[in-house]
Amino acid sequence: MQVRLHVQRSDPVTGETRLQLFELELPREATLLDCLEQIKDEVDGTLAFRRSCREGICGSCAVRIDGRTALACRTPVAELVAEGHAPTIAPIGNLPVVRDLVVEMEPMWQKMRAVEPFLRPGPDCGLDGRETPIPSARLDAVRKESLCINCGACVSECDAMTVSPEFLGPHALVKAWRLVGDPRDDAVAPRLKGLSGEHGIWECTRCYLCNERCPKGVDPRDAIAKLGAEAIAARIDRDRGARHAKWFVTSARTTGWLRESELVVRTLGLAFSFAKIPLALRLFRRGKAPLPLPRHRARDLAPARELRHIVAGQDRRGALGIVQGERALERIDFICSPEQPVGEDEP
Amino acid sequence: MRRIAYYKGCLAGLSARELDVSTRALAPKLGLELVELESVTCCGAGDIQMADPDYALHLNARILAEAEHAGSGTILTVCNVCTLNLRQAAWQLGNDEQLRSRVNENLERSGARPYSGGVEVTHLLWLIARGEGLERLKEIAVRKLDGLRVAPFYGCQLLRPSKLMGFEDPDRPTSLETVIEACGGEPVDYPAKTRCCGFPILLAREQTSLAELARPLEQALEAGAEAMVTSCPLCHLSLDAWQKSLERTLGRKLGLPIFHLSQLLALAAGLEPARLEFSRHAVSLGPVLARLESPLEGGR
Ligand code: SF4
Numbered sequence: 001m002q003v004r005l006h007v008q009r010s011d012p013v014t015g016e017t018r019l020q021l022f023e024l025e026l027p028r029e030a031t032l033l034d035c036l037e038q039i040k041d042e043v044d045g046t047l048a049f050r051r052s053c054r055e056g057i058c059g060s061c062a063v064r065i066d067g068r069t070a071l072a073c074r075t076p077v078a079e080l081v082a083e084g085h086a087p088t089i090a091p092i093g094n095l096p097v098v099r100d101l102v103v104e105m106e107p108m109w110q111k112m113r114a115v116e117p118f119l120r121p122g123p124d125c126g127l128d129g130r131e132t133p134i135p136s137a138r139l140d141a142v143r144k145e146s147l148c149i150n151c152g153a154c155v156s157e158c159d160a161m162t163v164s165p166e167f168l169g170p171h172a173l174v175k176a177w178r179l180v181g182d183p184r185d186d187a188v189a190p191r192l193k194g195l196s197g198e199h200g201i202w203e204c205t206r207c208y209l210c211n212e213r214c215p216k217g218v219d220p221r222d223a224i225a226k227l228g229a230e231a232i233a234a235r236i237d238r239d240r241g242a243r244h245a246k247w248f249v250t251s252a253r254t255t256g257w258l259r260e261s262e263l264v265v266r267t268l269g270l271a272f273s274f275a276k277i278p279l280a281l282r283l284f285r286r287g288k289a290p291l292p293l294p295r296h297r298a299r300d301l302a303p304a305r306e307l308r309h310i311v312a313g314q315d316r317r318g319a320l321g322i323v324q325g326e327r328a329l330e331r332i333d334f335i336c337s338p339e340q341p342v343g344e345d346e347p
Numbered sequence: 348m349r350r351i352a353y354y355k356g357c358l359a360g361l362s363a364r365e366l367d368v369s370t371r372a373l374a375p376k377l378g379l380e381l382v383e384l385e386s387v388t389c390c391g392a393g394d395i396q397m398a399d400p401d402y403a404l405h406l407n408a409r410i411l412a413e414a415e416h417a418g419s420g421t422i423l424t425v426c427n428v429c430t431l432n433l434r435q436a437a438w439q440l441g442n443d444e445q446l447r448s449r450v451n452e453n454l455e456r457s458g459a460r461p462y463s464g465g466v467e468v469t470h471l472l473w474l475i476a477r478g479e480g481l482e483r484l485k486e487i488a489v490r491k492l493d494g495l496r497v498a499p500f501y502g503c504q505l506l507r508p509s510k511l512m513g514f515e516d517p518d519r520p521t522s523l524e525t526v527i528e529a530c531g532g533e534p535v536d537y538p539a540k541t542r543c544c545g546f547p548i549l550l551a552r553e554q555t556s557l558a559e560l561a562r563p564l565e566q567a568l569e570a571g572a573e574a575m576v577t578s579c580p581l582c583h584l585s586l587d588a589w590q591k592s593l594e595r596t597l598g599r600k601l602g603l604p605i606f607h608l609s610q611l612l613a614l615a616a617g618l619e620p621a622r623l624e625f626s627r628h629a630v631s632l633g634p635v636l637a638r639l640e641s642p643l644e645g646g647r
């Protein structure tokens with residue numbers, strides 16, 4: 001199979017970045033990593049990239065292929081070069097480039113260290129040398145997150161990190177949930193407090209790029225939602241993001257629909273809301289800021305109120321409300337083919 | 348006429364009322380009879396999914412059950428976020444019997460109807476971007492947009508997570524472009540069309556949010572767009588209502604008018620602009636409408 005690739009080359013000495021075209025001959029089953037290795041072995045030994053295990057375990061070889069981040073070792077090249085297309089291979093994003101396809105991972109590790117990625121064992125945690133039995137249902141809460149291989153594919157395209165580099169980001173927050181959700185950890189409240197800072201849980205903008213790119217099905221955005229759910233359940237909810245989220249619950253059980261006009265005050269607090277008055281007036285003139293009264297009410301409100309009451313008394317509070325849906329979601333990976341629209345009957 | 352359950356969501360009943368109004372005006376042209384779901388609530392918007400996820404699942408189950416009761420196997424939405432939340436719940440409830448029976452028990456206890464599974468959740472864009480819907484659109488698009496350069500804005504949650512959405516390639520979507528072309532407009536390409544508008548954290552992290560908002564607006568203008576169209580009223584709120592605030596932060600004028608998808612379609616279908624409540628937008632569509640109005644009699 002003939003393969004043509006553009007590879008982004010960066011020289012740290014001259015600071016120059018350019019695209020270099022390579023033309024290769026490879027077997028049909030070759031992966032993108034095979035291509036890079038052939039280039040290095042046979043064409044240009046100066047090409048720099050990372051790799052180790054070659055089978056999607058070590059998390060070293062994430063690159064951007066025509067903009068999408070993926071592991072080179074898990075990307076069959078035949079699809080990429082179909083119809084003579086010559087894909088562009090570039091280093092992952094949101095991290096500084098060292099050379100060619102190699103990026104500096106240190107900013108990512110710094111954030112990982114910031115969330116203290118090790119267990120702080122509680123008193124009944126097998127410190128006497130015995131193992132700690134944990135019901136498997138409790139481990140389900142962190143099972144997906146345990147699959148993370150630290151490849152940085154999620155960080156590469158995180159929209160919030162691109163505009164706010166200090167944001168902890170999907171990878172570190174996955175680690176954070178791995179511990180907050182671990183029944184053996186004894187530092188849950190301080191962890192959640194720390195994660196509720198300016199660049200923590202509530203700075204995620206829900207673009208879902210991390211879920212889309214993660215090669216291991218970790219779904220970092222869902223881990224972040226779990227952290228938010230636990231923070232709110234533990235009443236660590238003073239952050240504007242948490243107040244914003246809680247107002248939707250109040251709205252749903254009191255009027256059914258969002259009480260939009262009060263959302264600003266509920267999120268920002270009265271004092272900060274004054275700054276928004278000019279905007280509000282401008283929008284009000286356009287009919288864009290509905291008055292608080294009469295409220296936009298849903299019909300048959302009683303069940304919405306009652307449901308809230310019922311679920312509050314059941315054992316699916318906080319993150320468990322998300323975890324309970326994961327079993328069904330996982331089936332998508334096994335059942336759905338692109339031809340079969342999601343939601344239709346199973347074959 | 349195809350009867351279809353219509354879930355308008357929060358915003359189309361509130362600050363984006365023009366979206367609801369134009370969707371209703373457009374529906375008969377598309378051969379749709381909208382059955383509005385009324386005994387329903389907010390889908391949770393991703394916020395209840397964090398503040399109380401179990402409650403969010405129940406609220407969505409109720410919406411799905413109401414659609415089922417209305418005799419419609421499909422729910423039509425006009426919002427990216429509603430689409431994602433409903434599809435997620437539909438998938439979870441449809442594929443986990445244990446979960447569904449627990450939720451149904453609770454629904455019945457609360458006085459709501461149970462959900463038996465199998466309702467399909469779709470977005471207006473998906474209905475018209477392919478197959479019969481597209482053919483129909485081509486027929487009704489009588490007032491051609493006269494080559495108006497329109498930037499498609501997809502945002503996030505109609506594309507991702509693609510395993511739940513699955514309508515098209517989340518990185519190279521084409522549905523909005525197809526629709527713009529069918530209406531006689533010229534789609535404008537720019538990289539940020541599939542990126543975030545920043546809406547979910549607009550109040551909680553304004554600076555980060557506005558920095559995200561700047562990208563699609565600046566890039567679309569750079570690429571020569573005269574207007575933008577979006578499939579999501581939340582994106583619309585960012586792109587339109589907050590554009591002035593962004594202009595102040597950037598220190599430059601943007602002035603890019605933003606269509607709701609339904610408005611663009613309705614306009615192309617020949618509906619009177621006055622019926623589409625453009626006056627409610629923060630960024631005026633005046634110049635765009637004037638450009639489309641004038642040579643109409645000339646018979647383009
Ligand atoms: S969903 Fe949140 S964490 Fe994930 S990529 Fe988007 S902004 Fe980043």
Ligand code: SF4
Nearest residue numbers: 148149151152154214
């Ligand atoms: S969460 Fe997924 S994409 Fe992110 S570092 Fe871990 S394995 Fe890689």
